[in-house]
Amino acid sequence: MRRRQLLIGGLAVAGLAACNRDSGAAGDGPYVAIVAKGFQHQFWQAVKSGAEREAARAGATITFEGPATEKEVEAQITMLTNAIAKRPDAIGFAALDSKAAEGLLQQAKAQNIPVIAFDSGVDSQVPLTTAATDNLAAAAEAATHMSELIGGTGTVALVVHDQTSLTGQQRRDGFTRWMAENAPGVRLLPVQYGDGDQARSADITKSILSANPDVTGIYGANEGSAIGVVRGVQESGRTGVTIVGFDSGKAQLDAIRSGLMAGAITQNPVGMGAALITAALTAIRGEPLEKTIDTGYFWYDRTNIDTPEIQAVLYQ
């Protein structure tokens, strides 16, 4: 496993080197090196497009990297190491492990490279600001809608992507806390984790439905989990289960349009990418930044999915 990650890291180095040549050729504007959490979800593609658009507008150059999966902390650390080595004017960083990068971030600070955190917070004083969704509040919003949809009573299950990342924890805790405080009639089942893997999340959903025939609602905490829940409910043949999701992507939009899924929370990844670049350029100019930039979230369902406001923040 370790060997595999080293090799992937090695390939990443090669990839970064290639990108560096590209950017070197590109021009004279400020250069922002962005290290994201991955790129397997459409979410990251949307962040990237937002960042690219804003960079083009402002005359900046960017590189956008991420490990192959959102489990590869070590590979991401290697990418960050290489990003610093390229001496960019600023770094954008979405941490897979909020503590593992502290040493490198200190190194960036020592070299006067401003760091902007995005997507999830970094347990560090180095990043000048964090452009992110308030996941606790967003998950509470999902809980509010779930409770409303099932009439404030019933049994609700949670399929979450993981228990180690800040987003996994916050999307779980925001949901469970809101329910505990506001919906005494709702019984929550123990949280199950499916790595955000669709097939695995579908299997988990079917197990939950077998063991708990009284389940009235299921919440999937990211794109893969939510789609997995939809598949699992479909495969089990159960009807009348209210599904609430997180994020978007084509399969999820289809499920909402067809009524399989009641609705979902979407973040604003394009806006996040743009905010990241704006913050980076502000930092490069040496101007002050707020400690956090809330990039927002929206609840969408059948009734508003086609409105321009929602269409602008969906990613597929």
Next chain:
Amino acid sequence: MIARLQQLLAFAGLIVIAAFFAVATPSFGTYGNVVNILFSTVVIGLLALGTTFVIVTGGIDLSIGTGMALCAVMSGTFVVTWGLPWPLGVLLAVLFGGLIGLVNGVSTARFGLPPFIATLATMLVAQGLALVVSESTPIYFNDSPGYLLLSTGTLIPEFPNAVLVLIAATAVAAVLLRRGVLGRYAFAMGSNEEATALSGIDVTRWKIAVYTLAGLFTGLAGVMISARLGSAQPATGAGYELQAIAAVVIGGTSLSGGRGSIAGTVIGALIISVLNNGLQLLSIPQEWQNVVLGVVILIAVYADMARRRAVVVH
């Protein structure tokens, strides 16, 4: 004889585990849940079938997980992007899997690379190519309803087609390993490759055939997972190879080669699914599910070693 014994032991283990869950949670034994378990075994089961042949020869194939993802993406390319009729797309995707296996076979048999390294390289190449070909975007099969029915359709009422595919593939694999020339030579190569070569068997050719066969199963797994998910997910698959290898080992196939059986592998895959399902039904936290699975693998390997030692003594 020993293989038979190991199979019996794995089977007994499966029965004990299943009996435990049946008592512990009423929903475990329901028809619907048993079908759930079978359904969740399909992908790992298919990968494990092909891997059994490779491990019997004393080799290993780490490329099957990400290879599966690449085959899923290729299937999407054939059916969705190129618009080929889906049965043809399925066939090409399975053959593409065979091509990946062929590359592994040539690297190991012809050029003598250690299988661990050769297939590790293929694993990375497949992961990369899956992302390149799909442009890191899932490919959706929404407009190919026939393709989706491959997995969730029901020729037999309330019995998903995916499970039928696994049963058919198991039958084919069992015949090939037990009755076919390929199986006989695979066992021979795993027991003593030099002696096999000296007895006039073209070891290079047959080893390439074994890896190619494993690749065909990888291709089929790619088709089945994409049919289930209604989409080819380019970034999934990593880690599946380890689960498949675990299934093979739990089923009594020796990692040092020369011994193994398809029945054992299927039982091994079922043990993994039953554990996952049962522990989820009991709402055991995820981290403990992994601990239990790891312990089961340890027990299986230890039992294998203990038996081998016993055989040597007598």
